Amino acid sequence: MFQINENYQKLPGSYLFSTIAKKVNAYQAANPDANIIRLGIGDVTQPIAPAIIEAMHKAVDEMGHAETFRGYAPDLGYDFLRKAIADNDYRARGCDISEDEIFVSDGAKSDSANIQELFSANSRIAVCDPVYPVYVDSNVMAGRTGSYDKEKETWSDVIYMPCTAENNFVPEFPKETPDMIYLCLPNNPTGTTLTKSQLQEWVDYANKVGAVIIYDAAYEAYISESDVAHSIYECEGARTCAIELRSFSKNAGFTGVRLGFTVVPKDLKCGEVSLNAMWARRHGTKFNGAPYIVQRAGEAVYSDAGKAQLKEQVAYYMNNAKTIKEGLAAAGYTVFGGVNAPYIWLKTPSGMTSWEFFDFLLEKANVVGTPGSGFGPSGEGYFRLTAFGNYENTVRALERIKAL
């Protein structure tokens, strides 16, 4: 009789956002007239920019004619997109990253879940706490996390690096030496980030202890302060210790379009083995390229018109962030984030737990947020709101919260 991968059985409950969706759907079904405002999942609401829509129409037309039809894409991404990425996201910032170090994918969620495959089964992972659930869950499925402590809500073999108001959301170097360090900066869920010199210390640490940093820069476009790095490759030595994950979901609204990429420098090696070659092999074997139409959409992100339109889109969301942050502060909440990221991280009031505040907000204000504890034990007592709603709804949500 066949046997299953028992690691799946260790996962507690379902994926955080699936749980939230079920709760919200149940509430809506029971209260059909409730006008629910969703500031929970980090999903965008603004339409795709005109320059990108135009590029997709053109690509769709190409697919409809034999002379311009495209079949299987190159495994690792079309040259036109890899070049646009290398030029704009790296060379323009003085980062030494070339086209063949860029791997185009169907999104950063897949990449952040799949990247662990390159590492040995007994690797130790270190994560910030709170953290985007995919990093830990994908390692649970791979059997790297040990046993789960239901009381503490932690895994025995995961190194947690608490990020709370007490340490200004700056993780400390762990006592035990990790093999893989997941850093999401600007951070999801806290909306905070590190300065470039703080990030440089992490690069130096990783090189010293022989760890790989999995650097999730999905929110890079929201950075407003000048001493914050847009890419980890702005730091010296990152080419030998860092993999960078990037998304088009947040800077260009591609949550439903699906596109991302991962950078694996050729200098990142374990002995003689190149992780760049390993990732190329994985792409070639387990993936068949992002859609041509979507890769053309990605290219348009880097056109002059695309850049101008997306700058406006990011500004629109960051104006929401300001609205939320100032509104909550005025209502007496303690708030963090929202300056270099589209997330606001708040202390729950009156000693409520994160899930208590979730239910309270859903029932009393019909506003959906994300309980901080869903991101890890140090998220308990915090709550996340996103700036990705539309402006009118964001203002309305804040009015409701203020009136509580």
Added chain:
Amino acid sequence: MFQINENYQKLPGSYLFSTIAKKVNAYQAANPDANIIRLGIGDVTQPIAPAIIEAMHKAVDEMGHAETFRGYAPDLGYDFLRKAIADNDYRARGCDISEDEIFVSDGAKSDSANIQELFSANSRIAVCDPVYPVYVDSNVMAGRTGSYDKEKETWSDVIYMPCTAENNFVPEFPKETPDMIYLCLPNNPTGTTLTKSQLQEWVDYANKVGAVIIYDAAYEAYISESDVAHSIYECEGARTCAIELRSFSKNAGFTGVRLGFTVVPKDLKCGEVSLNAMWARRHGTKFNGAPYIVQRAGEAVYSDAGKAQLKEQVAYYMNNAKTIKEGLAAAGYTVFGGVNAPYIWLKTPSGMTSWEFFDFLLEKANVVGTPGSGFGPSGEGYFRLTAFGNYENTVRALERIKAL
């Protein structure tokens, strides 16, 4: 110091089609005037059908307006697509498969590589030989295949089921009991298939020994004979032992559009654990949905206009198959397949090895095919040509081969 997943180091050479692409590119660079005809990789050449193009334009427009914009798709696929699949591919054929047993993905290659994750690390896999390389390679990466014998080109822990002219390309039940049995029917690479009653025997066998059949039905649309099953769920008992992988790449030309789905029946269990729930959890954690635009394209495949247009497209390719099969036979080759599948499988002439014939055909006729040995040791001495070229090139390629 971090350590890598050593299983990757066991993989011999690079992915088959990457190797071929490199060889062809090198030949083209050395012979810039050569007019190479590619009948190697199973990539389509006909443009996307008008009904699908129309649906994609409409979906692109929706993404450009706030009222109709779509962000993250439901993890498991949009209801409109899951319903169209359940209605057309299953209920219409009398198969008892419901919407919530269908998981929409970015393609069958990803699914066929990822599905092994649900099984324990020490599961034994059985594959037809020759076979689509992804089944074995994805299990190599997961450490299930033991050691590689360079002479025999086989893995110590893989159960091979030879499919050759001697047994009419019908695999025999293996002597050792497998946990997972990969069956691709109609078959890639041989272009042959089983009758429905032969398939029923495999379902009965799997239920008897407690194995799961991973049934790859990517070429279902090319079936022309009435005693061949379009889905494994046409067989009694398949709901307790079979997972079915389906693709839009071959029936609708989506190789560059990217869409597929996997069926995991709720009756497929290991003890009390539902594989349907496990796959749902994997999708929710490691995947973020297929693009909205592409899912609308998939829906259009099932529209009346889409069905009519795709019937013509399949007929176009099957006319190519007939051209190749009859042309090769007239030239004295021994040929198989091409009746229920768009692949022709031929015996190499004059005792050439598969790769010798590959080089011979590339250099003397400027025609690219796929060496049978690339699909497994029992593929040695065979060669695959695809019917997915355009008609004019297919005729031209056959003229060149006949003139050799």
